[in-house]
Structures are given as structure tokens and as C-alpha cells.
Amino acid sequence: MRVGIFDHMDCAHSVKALDGCDVTHGHTYKVEVVVEGEMVDGMVMDFKALRATAKKAMEKYDHKDLSAIFEVPSAENIVQALFRDLQKDLPGLYSVKMWEGYNKWAEAMREDI
Amino acid sequence: MRVGIFDHMDCAHSVKALDGCDVTHGHTYKVEVVVEGEMVDGMVMDFKALRATAKKAMEKYDHKDLSAIFEVPSAENIVQALFRDLQKDLPGLYSVKMWEGYNKWAEAMREDI
């Protein structure tokens, strides 16, 4: 069974290699964290604990300029970094999906990392 | 090919084991039912028939107190029960995903059951 939560973070970034994205701008990123596991007492994981863990990992990026953290602050690099940070605390971590704004996203899955 | 529909149900529940969830409250649950199959005459399944089948299964829980039905009315237990009820009527049932409110969900898949 899989369980997931999503939450948001607000960041600045610029991507030098992309025309029109090379000026500092920002996005509200929606981050979805999915855990897979067996149910124990009717739950895979308490949603509150999952959200708290996700938000702790997102703190590193929320209200920051991602261009100061990543050489290429692409959705792919950010979601990969979130996956790597989260798997330390979530052994059942299955995927992290991140929407950059509204209608575009990148997804890191267990087999990618 | 996969086809899916989603619909909503409004239920009360309380979860004794979880701090802050042990008082009776409620959620609008969004339930997504996914069927996998080959196309026949351009369709895997008529959306209307799929929705009617989903809504029939949801009737058992809609506008009810789930704490009177489940010992632990967690999203995991409810979505598992929906999957088991639906697979009697939907041989191609692939997954049932249920959002408890807006930003958290559990998903039961064929291989889980």
C-alpha cells in the first residue's frame, strides 16, 4: 500500500542555460512524498509524521534562492536532492514528485537514485 | 490502457490512536477508481458505468460515521475495503486511491490485496 502527502515551498531560482529562465524569478513548488509499506495497526504511516518529515526536508529550500544552493537549480536536481535527504528518515520512501508552479513536474523514484 | 474516474464522499470518523484525530470530525474523501484493460470498440469501459459502480461501493460509507464501521477508520483501511468491494464488480480493477481531505492519500493496488 502507498500513502502520500503533499505540501508547498516558495523559492527563487534562475537557470542560466535556459532562455527566459536566466533572470531570478520564483515558483511555488508543490512537493508530494510517497511511502510504500505494509499496514501496521491499519496504517502504513501516520500522515502527520509523514508531513512533518517532508516539511523538515523542505526547510532547506523554502524561502531560499535555489541558485545559491544548486549549480543548476532545475526541478530534476531539486527533486533528486529531496529524495536523497528524505530517504535517510523514510526507509519506505517510494517517490518524490515536485511541481514547479502549476503545470510541469519532475519525479524521482526509488530506482532512479 | 488505463481509465479512471474520481468522485467524492463525505464521512465522519475519529482515530483513537492519533493525537488530535481522536475527536469525531469529518472529511470530504476523493476516491479515484482505475481499471486496466484492452480496448473494445474504442473503450476500456464506459465512464458512466465505471462511475456508477464506484458510487455504489461508496454508498456504504458516504454520509456515515466510519468509526461505527471500521475499528481503525484510517485512509488505508477504508481504501482497502473499497478495493475489495469494487473488485467483485470490476475484474480489471487496477487501483483505488483515496484522498482524505485535500493533501494526503492512500492507494490500494492490485498487488496489495
Next chain:
Amino acid sequence: MRVGIFDHMDCAHSVKALDGCDVTHGHTYKVEVVVEGEMVDGMVMDFKALRATAKKAMEKYDHKDLSAIFEVPSAENIVQALFRDLQKDLPGLYSVKMWEGYNKWAEAMREDI
């Protein structure tokens, strides 16, 4: 790693075989295009290029009557056609998912085609 974008197209259609759908009506279709691949310079694919490719394929159907193009203009047939059109331009194409209106969808995946 997977990346995706979604966009919309507005079409008319009627489906003769389905009661209540046999009169010409229309939908805003939401089309999500997903590409899977390795990251190069921090990206699987530039979102703008992915969107431009998706929109080029959608042009064939946007603001058209799908009943003049498909014998059965079902979501399944349309999404299958979009997948076949898109895989010419997107070697890493993983899936195309299309919502017919709001709460029902069909998804064509690489292994379906």
C-alpha cells in the same frame, strides 16, 4: 527520472454508442505528457521544449470536432492517437494521460502501444 507537463485543448465530439453522449457536445481536455530518461546537465528535458512538442501534437485536435477525425472519439482512442503522434518526436515518451473534462481520464503507456 520522469518529467511531465500538462496543457489543455477544447474540442467537440459525440459518441454514438453511448446514451446521453450521442449529441454533439464538448470538453476541455487536459493532456499530460510524461517523458522518462537520464538527466543531462541537470535536466531530462527542457519543460518549454516538452510543452511545445505536446502543443504541436494537440493542434491536430484543439478547437476541432473530434467526431470528424475519429470513428469513435472516445478518450481512449484520442489518447492513443496522441501517444502515437508524440512518440515520433519524443523517444523517451513514457505516458500520455488525458482527462475528458474534470473527473474522468484515460492513460496510454509505452507498453500499451
